[in-house]
Amino acid sequence: MTSNLWRPSATIEALRHRAALLAEIRQFFTVRKVLETEVPVLSRRATSDPHIDSIPTQCGGDNAYLASSPEFGLKRLLAAGFGDCYYLGKAFRQGEAGSRHNPEFTMLEWYRCGWDDRRLMDEVADLLSEVLEIQQVQLLSYRELFQRELQLDPHNASDSDLHRCVEQEMDLAFSPADRSECLDLLMSHRLEPTMGEGITLLYDFPADQAALAKVLPDESGTPVARRFEAYVGGLELANGYWELTDSAEQLRRFQADHAYRQKHGLNLYPYEERLVEALRAGMPECAGVALGVDRLLMLAGGYKTIEEVIAFPIERA
Amino acid sequence: MANYSTNEFKGGLKVMLDGDPCSIVENEFVKPGKGQAFNRVKLRNLKTGRVWERTFRSGESLEGADVMDREMEYLYNDGEFFHFMEPETFEQHQASTDAVGDASKWLKEQDICTVTLYNGSPLAVTPPNHVILEITDTDPGLRGDTAQGGTKPATLATGAVVKVPLFLEIGETIKVDTRTGEYLGRAKED
Numbered sequence: 001m002t003s004n005l006w007r008p009s010a011t012i013e014a015l016r017h018r019a020a021l022l023a024e025i026r027q028f029f030t031v032r033k034v035l036e037t038e039v040p041v042l043s044r045r046a047t048s049d050p051h052i053d054s055i056p057t058q059c060g061g062d063n064a065y066l067a068s069s070p071e072f073g074l075k076r077l078l079a080a081g082f083g084d085c086y087y088l089g090k091a092f093r094q095g096e097a098g099s100r101h102n103p104e105f106t107m108l109e110w111y112r113c114g115w116d117d118r119r120l121m122d123e124v125a126d127l128l129s130e131v132l133e134i135q136q137v138q139l140l141s142y143r144e145l146f147q148r149e150l151q152l153d154p155h156n157a158s159d160s161d162l163h164r165c166v167e168q169e170m171d172l173a174f175s176p177a178d179r180s181e182c183l184d185l186l187m188s189h190r191l192e193p194t195m196g197e198g199i200t201l202l203y204d205f206p207a208d209q210a211a212l213a214k215v216l217p218d219e220s221g222t223p224v225a226r227r228f229e230a231y232v233g234g235l236e237l238a239n240g241y242w243e244l245t246d247s248a249e250q251l252r253r254f255q256a257d258h259a260y261r262q263k264h265g266l267n268l269y270p271y272e273e274r275l276v277e278a279l280r281a282g283m284p285e286c287a288g289v290a291l292g293v294d295r296l297l298m299l300a301g302g303y304k305t306i307e308e309v310i311a312f313p314i315e316r317a
Numbered sequence: 318m319a320n321y322s323t324n325e326f327k328g329g330l331k332v333m334l335d336g337d338p339c340s341i342v343e344n345e346f347v348k349p350g351k352g353q354a355f356n357r358v359k360l361r362n363l364k365t366g367r368v369w370e371r372t373f374r375s376g377e378s379l380e381g382a383d384v385m386d387r388e389m390e391y392l393y394n395d396g397e398f399f400h401f402m403e404p405e406t407f408e409q410h411q412a413s414t415d416a417v418g419d420a421s422k423w424l425k426e427q428d429i430c431t432v433t434l435y436n437g438s439p440l441a442v443t444p445p446n447h448v449i450l451e452i453t454d455t456d457p458g459l460r461g462d463t464a465q466g467g468t469k470p471a472t473l474a475t476g477a478v479v480k481v482p483l484f485l486e487i488g489e490t491i492k493v494d495t496r497t498g499e500y501l502g503r504a505k506e507d
Contacts, residue, residue, distance in 0.1 A: 051353050095324060095375065096354070098346025173334075173373045184352035189372065192349075211351045229350050239350050 008311040015311060017301050021131065021293070025088060025108060028127055034084040034110055039073025041066060041090055046269030048257035049211065053094035054269055055103070065269060066092035069290055070109050071212070072272045075243070078111055078286060079278035086110035088293070099305045100235065102313050106293035113284045117213070117226045117242035120287035121201045124230050124238055127291075128199050132232060132300055136198030142205050142224075146186070149194055154183055154206055155222045162186075180208055192234045203228040212253070213241035230291070232299050240289030247279035318381035323356040323373050331363070331384040334371070338363045338382035338435050346375065363433060363440055366418075382435065389432045391424050399424065401432050401439070412439035420444045422477040423495045444495045449504040450474050451490045458486040468500075 008015075026036065046054035046065040054065040067073070070087035077085055091107040112120055125137045146154040152165055162182040166172070169190050176182045183206060195202075203226075207215045210225035218224045226242035244250055254271040261268055297309040307313045321332060326344040333339070339360040348354040354375035361368050363384060389401040389410065398411035399421070410432065414421070416439045423444035424430070431443040455471035468480040471491075479493055481500045490504040 049351060051348075051351060096346070096348060097324070101346055101348065171369065171371050173371045174377065181353050184349045185355065185372065187352070188347045188349040188355065189357070209351060236350055 005316050007316075009307040009313055009316060010309055010311045014297070014301060014303065014309050018297055018309060021297055021300060022088065024131060025127070025293070028130065029086055029110065032084075032123075034086050034112075035082070037074065037077060037082075037085045037087060038089065039067075039070045039077070039087055041092075043067050043072070043272075044270070045072065045272040045274070048254050048261075048271040050257055050260045050264070050266060053267060055092045055094045056267075056269065063269075068093050069107060071288070071290070072275050074109060074111055074288070075275055075283060076278045078113065079281050079283040081284075084110070084112055097314055099307075100295065100298075102294065102306050102310055104314065104317065105306075105310075107290055108293050109288065109290040111243075111286050111288040113286045115287040116285075117203065117228055117240060117287050120240050120242075120289055121203065121228050121230075124228075124240065124289055124291070125199055125201060128230060128232065128237070128296075131296060132199075134197075134199055134232065138196070138198055138200045140200055140202050141218075142202055145191055145194075145202060149191055150186065155224065180206070183209070192231065192236065195231045195234050197233050200231040201228055202231065205229075210244075210253075211241065212244050212250070214244055228289075230289075235295055235299060236292075237295055237299075238289050238291040240287060242287050243283070243285075245279060245283050245285060247276050250279050251276045318383055320378040320380055322378040323358070323375050326356065326358055331382040332360070332379040333382045334360060334362075334369070334379060337365075338384045338440065339369070340384075342368060348375075363435065366441075383437075384433060384435050384440065386431050386433050388429055391426060391428050391430055393426060394421075394424075399442070401430065401442075404429070410434070410439050412442055416440055417442045420495075422475055423448050423450075423493075425450060425475055446494060446496060447492055447501065448495055449490055449492050450477070452481070452485060452487055455481065455485065455487060458484050 042059060043065050047068040052068050054068050057064050069091050074085055074087055088108050090104055092104050096103055129135060143154055146152045150165055159179060162179055163176060166176055166182045166185050176185060204218055204224040205227040207223045207225055210227060213225045213227035215223050215225050228240050229236055230238040258271060294306050294309050303309050321330060326341050328341055330341045331338055339362050342359040342361050345357045347357055356373045356375055358373060359368055359370050387403060389403055392400040392402055399417050400409060400411050402409045420442040425448060428445055432439050433441040450473040452471045453474050456469050467483045469483055470478050471481040471485060472478050479498055479500050481491060492501040492504050494501055
């Protein structure tokens, strides 16, 4: 039997659409005077995020890692005083493959100096409504979504209430380990499909899902992560933060991630201590967001799977 | 048996879940933003035929199930068991009424069926997609009424009841799709 795996899985129309989309994104940032930059895709440091796995490799006899996002490089540029900047290129994540994931994918990430998460949410909505020609934008807090759909306060509900809710809503082959896993399950299985066709900007995440966002009290006094995600048609497109600028807190989070990884038997790679140094030197107050370009193209062209918009997905790569 | 991790779950893979052999129908990788990765998996329980939807943590694994499909000739029913034979080795297997299930109404001696073996014993039987069977009972035929397209029930030699056109009579042989129970046409004489 002859194999067809040499052939691209995307059509020429999809690739033309991709080229036009990349040009449109670059035009969007040219007009807004945000500088396009390149940062290393091959790095000596890995991500610390417990739920993201870097792909290890070798370079000149040393360990190296394919970047899971351009975040650390861009933040070091910011700390060096280079101002608003973006990266449009490849990022790599071990084991993420499915109808909406490919281990090698195209990411857009940008930073705005002096902005907070709320102001950046508006710019994300501008970009999405321009590209997707959607006018309808919904702002929704993480708490509002859980209360609307599940009558549950995600920040203050008891552990047993969260576990009970997960049990009612889905069949699991395991018991959730903690609150965070319960919330992730409810989000991916139950809540994403309820978000509708317009643009949804979901903000104020639980404090223990802060990643590299500031944690501040909301209007009710609950500490929340100043983090947001953008969804269209239940598809998650972007993840943004009002960025942490405190070097001591940054170091503490890296160490906490490291400890979590150790405890759960996950890969232990060197974290980016040069980011901690950059923050110590002084990174400007800023907000940043990363956006999945392949998924944006899926939505813009009405494609159902990521293979339709990537010429050579992993099984053909 | 080997263990299979969620990233090896492909349609048709046979695994053990809750003590029953299952066949993977569908596997979707889901990962919320910065959160934990999961696999939403649809599995068909091969004992009951029911489809389960289960969520796994990505990277978890299940034990493979010792399940295989074999082409076998149906021999006879002794009142308790249905007997099948592997055409090449002449090895015989007896399947319980439970294992044969709904397939029994299509089983004609000497037809080749798919018998699913679990730990070496028949777990399920799939009849051929198309069978040719004689009509043993139906209302009298109505001549000249072929254009109207009406149907009537007809009982076949194996006990199955299918809807057939009005002009067919007892003693005629017809071709039926066992997946839908649909009449396909008169069987051609050899």
